[in-house]
Amino acid sequence: MIPYILYTALILSACLMFYKLLLQKETFFQLNRLVLLSCMILAFILPLLPVPQQLSLRKDVIVKHIPLAETAVVKNQAVQLKAVPVQEVYIEQAKQTFDVDLLFHWLVYLYWFGVLIFALNFLMQACVLLYRAYSLSAIQDGKFRIVEITGDKAPCSFANNIFINPEKYEWETYTQILQHEKIHIEQKHTVDLLLAEVVLIFQWFNPFAWQWRKALESNLEFLTDDKMLQQDTVEKESYQFSLLKVAAPHFPLSLTTNYNQSLIKKRIIMMNSKKSSVHTTWKYFFLLPLLVLFVCLFNQPVAQGQTLNLNEESKEPNEHSNIQNGMDTEGSWFAVIKGNTVSIQFKNDESNNSSTTFQLSELKGLTKDMKGEFTITREAGIMNFEGKFEGNNGMGTYKFVASKNFSKEMAEEGVTITDESDLMVFFMVNVKTSYVKMLKKNGYKDIDKDQLIPLVSLDANEEYVTSIKQAGIPDFDLDDLIPFKSMGIDKAYIDEIRQAGYKNITADNIIALKSQGVNGKFIADFHNSTSSKDDDESGDNIIAFKSLNIDKKFIDSFKELGYNDLSNDDLMALKSLNITPAYINEFEKIGYKNLKPDDLFALKSLNITPKYIIEFEKIGYKNLKPDDLFALKSQNITPDLINEYKNLGFNDLDVDNVIAAKSMGVSPAFIKTMKEKGHNFKTLEKYIELKAVVGVN
Structure with missing residues (x-):
């Protein structure tokens, strides 16, 4: 895999x-x-x-595999001396692969654990969206459902649902939002995002997969903006200004199409960029x-799959030779003794192998430096070995014989085991019937064989299981116990989280907190540093703070500037937009003190810098309000453009007049053209009226 x-x-x-x-x-x-x-x-x-x-x-090299059973026969013939170097090569190879195999198996467990976590996150998001869609009041608009939400949350859409707070926007902006989201729905953009989320479940470790989702989301917004601007009723400048008003410092669920602040600048640039030529x-x-x-x-050549395997030609099919988890019930073994333990590698062919460590005392009948037979007996069955140890290194063949009595006892406990390959896995992990009884005693009635294997492998013993049971986590089951043990979550950690204020926390919440390294101290610092009371029992804000690296030092740095009542959403937006106290100080130096958080978000999103403001001050526009700056920047108005108006005789220009002229398309070139046609007005407002009434291009 x-x-x-x-x-x-x-x-x-x-x-x-x-x-x-x-x-x-x-x-x-x-x-x-x-x-x-x-x-x-x-x-x-x-x-x-x-x-x-x-x-x-x-350039694959085809290696003919010689079964060790045949090698044993050759040893007794005249070519015995030639077999010894081959044995040494195999043993040396086994030494080098033990540690690699162990690492490989842990990586497999880590990968599937990540898949589990991200799959749960996906399902939780989907459930939250569906719950909101059908629990809140909604208006049916044809095939669209307009779901009314509250608070300072950005509009978004999922499937045929549009989530929006109608009280937050004026009519024109509200209409444009609905048009925008309807395009998303008509073109089924939710399907794209769902596919991207599924990819992330299986590629969670791949940073390029996360960038892929971001690129896909950006392109969907570019596509929707392009469709919007193709409509005769939508003006580019007005639409761009609406985007700035809609963007909010709130992060909607990733399954939705939404107004993302970080995308606004890219979208505006793309809307104003030159259309690509067909020649590209x-x-x-x-x-x-x-x-x-x-x-x-990289793909497997067809012919390679047809290569004859000498090992398969030399023996008849074995009805019990079923491969599971990369192992057969019989094959070859290589071993190395280390102190009181022996690491044995079980090998079936060139690709399938597994390593397990046993106590040396479990090997019954072992005699070093002599070819012979020995066994390892466990409840699941008996492993019969044939071969020889030379010093601490050994090799030979093995065959596993399953215990029918064990299968019967497991069936009585409700655990069904169908074939020998399953029993061999139970043997390797050393699953015992007493372990199943212990789980049932602790209240876990429906036990699956696939749950037992990781639990025993992780050494989730009775003491651990009992302590977690006593922690009293609601709706806790065996599937939760596996990630708990693998992540080192114990009763002490659960108590620590509860003492920090989360009394009714669930297993999923605990897993999410632990995966982010959140402890009681971090939670205490979080509550002591924030005056906001909008945290919930799930600890979502705590997790977000930890993932964004928002700590007490970061929060205190804004308190020193007077920002004492920042909400959790404000803090997350500040961090995600990389707004720092140093950034705020740059504006304070030029007279912009006590800027509101929303103003800071807009300044950063529009890339408005103190240098940009100073350029306007040089031509006489001092003490510009933040709203004026937002409008100037969104309309791409520069001091040079204002000077062009002044050169045409408009000396006492108001900022609002310049913004209105630019949004209406009343450019200096347009004014020159109108003057040549005899329209000589003294004020810029007259040319704006001329443009609006006559509609001259």
């Missing part, structure tokens, strides 16, 4: 770099959407495709050769 997942990650990463370098700035938004979706799907399909050997660029479409054709190259380089 891991090689497949890494191969998928490699394809996804390469496609993202291709998109970033060649396609990201193109205005073929619909085509870019197709590319992003196709590459997401192909990344998971391509690794599974076989490639003809003549097209393959792999040649870039898209380079994607296909890139994908073909990956297939030829």
Whole structure:
């Protein structure tokens, strides 16, 4: 599985770099959407495709495997001396692979644990959205449902639901929001986002996958903006100004299409950029050769799967030889004795192997430096070994014989085990019937064999299980116990979190807190540093603070500037937008004191700097209000543009007049044209009226 997942990650990463370098700035938004979706799907399909050997660029070496059972026979013949070096090579190889195998297995557990966490997060988001959609009051507008929300939350859409606070916006802005979200719904953008979230579940470790989702979301917004501006009733400048008013310092769920502050600047730039020429479409054709190259380089050649295996030719099929978890019930073994333990590697062929450490005392009948037989007996069955130890290194063949009595006892306890390969896994982990009885005594009645294996492997013993049970977590089950043990969550940690104020916390909340490294001290600092009371029992704000690295020092630095009543959302927005006390001090130096958090967010989002403000002060515009600055920047009004108006005779220009002229398209060039036609007005307002009434371009 891991090689497949890494191969998928490699394809996804390469496609993202291709998109970033060649396609990201193109205005073929619909085509870019197709590319992003196709590459997401192909990344998971391509690794599974076989490639003809003549097209393959792999240089695989085909090694003939000689069964150790045959080697034992050869030893008794005249070529016995030649077999010894081969044995030494195998033993040396076993030494080198023990540690690698152990690391490999832990990586597998870590990967699936991550998949579990992100899958739960996905389901929780979906449930929250559906709950909000059908629990809040809504208006049916054709196929659209307009769900009314409250508070300072940005509008967003999911499926056919539009979430918006109608009291927050004036009619024109409200209408444009609905038009924008309806385009998202009509083009089924929720499907794109859901696919991206599914990819993240299986590629959570891949930073390129997170960037892929961000690129996909950005393109959807570019596409929607483009559709909006194609409508005759929507004016570009007015629409861009509406975006600035709508953007809010709130982070909606990732499954929704929403007004994201960090995207506003990019969207405005893209709306004002020059449309891509059809002659640049040649870039898209380079994607296909890139994908073909990956297939030829890494995929399994067809002919290789048809290579005869000497090991399979030399023996008849064994009806009990079922592979599970990379192991057969019989095969070869290599071992190294270390003190009172022995590490044994079980090997079936060139690719399937597993390593387990046993106590040396468990090996009954072992005699060093002599070829012979010995056994390891556990409740699940008996492992019969044949071979020889030379010093602390040994090799030979093994065969597992399952215990029918064990299967019967497990069935009586409600655990069904169907074949020997399952029993062999139970043998390797050393699952005992007493362990199942202990779990049932603690209230866990429905026990599955797939739950037992990780629990025993993680050494979730009776003391640990009992202590977690006594912690009294609501709706706690065995599936929660596995991540608890793997993450080191114990009763002391649970008590610490409860003492910090979270009395009714759930298992999922605890897992999320532990995964972010949140402890009681961090929670105490959080509550002591924030005056906000909007935290909830789930600890979502705590987790967000930890992930954004918002600590007491960060909060106190804003309190020193007088920001004593910042909400949790304000603090998260400040951190995500990289607004620092030093940034605020730059504005205070030029007279902008006591700026509100919303003003700071807008200043940062629009990239308004003190230098930009000083340039206006130089031409006489001092003490500009933040709202004036937002309007000037969103309309791309510069001091040079104002000087052009002044050169036409308009000396006493008000900021509002300049903004109105720019939004109406009354440019200096337009005024010059009108003057040439005999329209000589003394005020800029007259030219604005002329533009509005006559509609001259």
